[in-house]
Amino acid sequence: MPNLTERLHQYWLLARFDKPIGILILLWPTLWALWIAGNGKPDLLVLTVFVLGVVLMRAAGCVINDYADKDFDPQVERCKLRPIAAGKVKPKEALAVFAVLCLTAFGLVLLMNWYTIALSFVGAFLAASYPFMKRFTHLPQAYLGMAFGFAVPMAFAAQTNTIPSVAWILYLAVLLWALVYDTMYAMVDIDDDLKIGVKSTAILFGKRVREITAGLQVIILLLLISVGMMQQLSWPYYLGLLVAAGFSVYQQKLIFHFNKPDCFKAFLNNNWFGLVVFVGLLLAYNL
Template identity: 65%
Template sequence: MKSSVINRSVDWRDRLRQYVYLMRLHRPIGIFLLLWPALWALWIAGNGRPDPVIVAVFILGVVLMRSAGCVINDYADRRFDPHVRRTCDRPLAAGRVTPGEALILFAVLCGLAFVLVLFLNRLTIALAFVAAFLAASYPFMKRYTHLPQAYLGLAFGWAVPMAFAAQTGAVPAVAWWLLLATLLWALAYDTMYAIVDREDDLRIGVKSTAILFGRHDRLIIGLIQLAMLAVLAWVGRLAGLGEGYWAGLLAAAGFMAYQQWLIRERDPGRCFQAFLNNNWLGAVVFLGILLDYL
């Protein structure tokens, strides 16, 4: 009897651990990459004083939706991941979580996120349905287009118009420009990420910008980064931001240069390091916005 109780306890803890791994909560980089554009938008929309309740809703919503995105991504890739070195040990790929469990977890996470959105206005609720569609459909894009990284940028960037809608009740032009900057940013950093898997993706028939760009990948990433900086500069002009913001953009340019140095030999480990470094890039842009309003 005592042994049975202990086994059930161990099983419960193991199931919870596998769900944490499936949601990638042990690797929060995706949460930060989704969160920074939302915070950029909230602070600009709120003129440096966003509603604390709205900020809390968005932070929790980011955690939930990023977790849901990881779950549905692994469900979509459950037949590909066992053949990729970086992903073969994921819970679904390794058979430690069933596809049915993954779908239930995805539905629960989306349901919780939707409950959070109900605290916001009608426009934000309407935009949330678009966000849910983008999150659910993104994992399947790599089967049909070499630009799934751009689609990811749209999915991650959709928090921007939602933030403006929640804070102001409208989505002005500056919000769409900030969405474009976020899309360009994701296109750059996720291409760095895709370089890590390029050989495996070619072998199993998965599409990516790393494959599409080929030997011109570094050049194109650099051009995308410059375009992102230009769009962020225009956002600063539209929003009337000053010296603190420009200092943040200068720091962001420094991180972009460092990332180019990291990926110069296309070493998978260094490319992954460059991808992770984008957390700091997003942070300094937010710090610039924060300091300018202060």
């Protein structure tokens, strides 16, 4: 029994269930999309399936990421104690855990309409292929945005059986948001990444990383404003965006000196960005 308990504990760590920030940062845009698609009243079954799907697919993404990086992580200070890198979980075990998580998530998707089921294959492909992108392009953070943001069109498809133009504008905002916060995350690993030859936007942007991420944050807020105008949302939504803009300024302050702990704080602070946008949406639909 102790062996089984230890194995399950290692799988728990492998799926990063001990670090819920990844779940939250993926959950907020999913909730944005569900509330907008449902005009403030998302279907309870759709909401339940998508919340559980976020938890499962984020976990699956972490597992396949560690599998893909099994030769890199031992050389990265922040990652060397991860279960595969530390030799506590075998790569084949990780693939089995990944398969179980994906199949469970797919079982939930089968409760949705055929449009959503078809889109889930695209989402699964993006999630499974993302970890390998850092070998080929300096834009893996953009690819992560494509994967993380794909819950947006799926949410509209599940709720309305269509994907209107507002959904694609929201998808673009989420894609760019992921690019920004994952660039801040990549700034923490930039020395290790350069040493082992892994690519990232933090490396690509170089000394211009602050200006580029700040510009992208302005574009994200403008896209979210346009979403509010298209949906004729009331003032609490825009108040939420104003607070989110404040968090964006704070994040720029944190990364200003390229201090690694502060860059990581900037990444974590994006949870509050996502939360206040959602609170603004919630109040806009209920006041």
